Amino acid sequence: MFSVHKLQQTLPRLYGWLPRMLSPGRALPPLHAYFEVTYRCNLRCDMCHFLELIEETETGRRWGEEISPDQIKRAIDDLPRFTVITFTGGEAFLKPGFMDVLRYAARRNKVHVITNGTALTPDLCAELIQLRPKHWFAPGLFYVGVSLEGMQTTHDRVAQIPGSFEKTRRGLQELVRRRNGKRFPLVHLTCVIKKENVRERELVSLYEMADALGVNVCNFVLNNPAVYKHAKGFASEVDLRQAAPPVESIDPELLRGQLARLLEAGREGACAVRFSPNGVTPEEIVRYYSGQSDYRNYVCRAAWSKVGVSAYGDVFICPHQKLGELDEHNGGVPWNMPVIGAFRRRMKAQKIFPGCLGCCQSEFTGQRKKNH
Numbered sequence: 001m002f003s004v005h006k007l008q009q010t011l012p013r014l015y016g017w018l019p020r021m022l023s024p025g026r027a028l029p030p031l032h033a034y035f036e037v038t039y040r041c042n043l044r045c046d047m048c049h050f051l052e053l054i055e056e057t058e059t060g061r062r063w064g065e066e067i068s069p070d071q072i073k074r075a076i077d078d079l080p081r082f083t084v085i086t087f088t089g090g091e092a093f094l095k096p097g098f099m100d101v102l103r104y105a106a107r108r109n110k111v112h113v114i115t116n117g118t119a120l121t122p123d124l125c126a127e128l129i130q131l132r133p134k135h136w137f138a139p140g141l142f143y144v145g146v147s148l149e150g151m152q153t154t155h156d157r158v159a160q161i162p163g164s165f166e167k168t169r170r171g172l173q174e175l176v177r178r179r180n181g182k183r184f185p186l187v188h189l190t191c192v193i194k195k196e197n198v199r200e201r202e203l204v205s206l207y208e209m210a211d212a213l214g215v216n217v218c219n220f221v222l223n224n225p226a227v228y229k230h231a232k233g234f235a236s237e238v239d240l241r242q243a244a245p246p247v248e249s250i251d252p253e254l255l256r257g258q259l260a261r262l263l264e265a266g267r268e269g270a271c272a273v274r275f276s277p278n279g280v281t282p283e284e285i286v287r288y289y290s291g292q293s294d295y296r297n298y299v300c301r302a303a304w305s306k307v308g309v310s311a312y313g314d315v316f317i318c319p320h321q322k323l324g325e326l327d328e329h330n331g332g333v334p335w336n337m338p339v340i341g342a343f344r345r346r347m348k349a350q351k352i353f354p355g356c357l358g359c360c361q362s363e364f365t366g367q368r369k370k371n372h
């Protein structure tokens, strides 16, 4: 298979390299744009960065204050056609008018959606399949990510909604089935590595299930304890200068064994096994969950290739760094504001900040030495 993963790793690095070297305060237009289209969600995953925001949005019925589908479309119009667009949230499929936005975006850009998969009914899957690109270089919905945090009991406990695992599993199955042997959309399953799913030895079971369903990639992600405050403002000075809060610890031997079995299963199966952040090794994952990771072994280059838009119209370059707002005149996405120039220069000088440890936008560049 043409490796999306390799492309995801290499392209932003090459793309950001020249401005980073010659004029680090500035960047070329974004290669990748994230839209957090809503902070509504029907699940309450206990590790979710957005949990407070989701709770506030749902209990305070604040979704009326979120940006409209038309505002999202105007922002899309301002992006180059080569920008890859990811729609996420909250749960994007709960936003009224989201399918219209998705159709619009898929006509002009390459599009990726991340979902908890509970809304993937047969009708919705059929619609999604219609949006697939004809070939690698055409616009369209080329990637769908579905999140599961373990097998049935574990997932339902983490998501705090009984029955959610089965809904997602059925949705995933339906989506893959409806591809009918065609390549697109590629489907990835994402699972955050947690004490629960490791203790129950479910990383491998989840992989085997995904492989049997025909999923293309299983992505196992470090649990990032950062809390995202997109509705309340951003606080990079505070959040990034302090060490990241400690993550739950996981027994090193148990975790090491699970990861080894996972890699073994990945070698036998058709579905690829990936770890996130990019470049992390099983030993670094073990160190991370033993409180022995060092943030200085990571680098972040996101500020030269990515931009995000919150459901309130804030534009951000990092979950902790606001860049501005959608342009009040043309609704466009600014990415070279003076404030971000200073942030980029700091970023280049420091490579990464203490508060970044665990962030999926970072990249592990440290030694691949063994843990003792």
Ligand SMILES: C[S@@+](CC[C@H](N)C(=O)[O-])C[C@H]1O[C@@H](n2cnc3c(N)ncnc32)[C@H](O)[C@@H]1O
Pocket: 041, 047, 048, 049, 050, 088, 089, 090, 091, 092, 114, 115, 116, 117, 145, 146, 147, 190, 191, 192, 221, 222, 223, 224, 225, 226
């Ligand atoms: C915030 S969710 C939004 C999209 C959708 N609701 C979903 O769950 O896929 C996007 C991704 O972030 C992951 N995620 C949530 N909390 C996380 C955390 N603390 N550390 C790492 N990834 C996390 C989820 O598992 C999911 O794959």
Ligand code: SF4
Pocket: 041, 042, 043, 044, 045, 048, 049, 050, 051, 054, 089, 090, 091, 116, 147
């Ligand atoms: S489904 Fe996604 S947005 Fe909702 S709580 Fe879980 S991780 Fe967060």
Ligand code: SF4
Pocket: 299, 300, 301, 302, 317, 318, 319, 320, 353, 355, 356, 359, 360, 361, 362
């Ligand atoms: S790694 Fe990059 S995107 Fe992530 S918190 Fe740090 S600066 Fe922000």
